[in-house]
Amino acid sequence: MEKLNGNKKLRVSVFISGRGTNLKSLINFSKNKSSTIKISLVISNNKKAKGLVFAKKNKIRFLIINYNNKKVAENKILLYLNKNKIDLICLAGFMKILTKRVLNRYKNKILNIHPSLLPKYKGLNTHKRVIVNKEKFTGCTVHLVNTKLDSGKIILQKKIRIFKKDNAKTLEKRVLKIENQLYPKAVKKFLFANF
Numbered sequence: 001m002e003k004l005n006g007n008k009k010l011r012v013s014v015f016i017s018g019r020g021t022n023l024k025s026l027i028n029f030s031k032n033k034s035s036t037i038k039i040s041l042v043i044s045n046n047k048k049a050k051g052l053v054f055a056k057k058n059k060i061r062f063l064i065i066n067y068n069n070k071k072v073a074e075n076k077i078l079l080y081l082n083k084n085k086i087d088l089i090c091l092a093g094f095m096k097i098l099t100k101r102v103l104n105r106y107k108n109k110i111l112n113i114h115p116s117l118l119p120k121y122k123g124l125n126t127h128k129r130v131i132v133n134k135e136k137f138t139g140c141t142v143h144l145v146n147t148k149l150d151s152g153k154i155i156l157q158k159k160i161r162i163f164k165k166d167n168a169k170t171l172e173k174r175v176l177k178i179e180n181q182l183y184p185k186a187v188k189k190f191l192f193a194n195f
């Protein structure tokens, strides 16, 4: 990662598909006086994503990408990342898989948040699977994105205990809360450690 000098802030693009609570927490973090990041661009593949409201409220430029044709979609993504001089990408509930073309262009500069203690429970429906398997703990992970799903280097994790009364819904709620706290911390750690 390019070293920052003076007051220059790292330009971050957050990719979403839905609710956007992690986007919201990253925006709040970027507003801290001491923060070294600026959320410069929000990208959504879904024009109805609720999270877009946080971009609008905070006057952050946003881009809706039509994914009917993946190649065309990624061309547009790369064009706008370039135009907006993006240094770091944070995937936050983005439901599309990026191809090698984007991954190579932003090698070791794409983070993702996943609602499990990776390497356990990669993929979808994590909370349901965790309950079915009667796990005692679950949590969330921020990791670097590589070509294998949910498998890049782990930056930070947070673990919570699963209670007897928990079900997939209660767990989702409790994990989401710690995700929202973890993502800014992980970004900070990532920038500091300069992975």
Ligand code: GRF
Binding pocket: 016, 017, 018, 019, 020, 021, 022, 023, 051, 092, 093, 094, 113, 114, 115, 176, 179
């Ligand atoms: C989170 O659970 C995240 O871990 C997963 O998708 C969900 C996004 O939630 N990748 P939100 O849109 O940030 O509220």
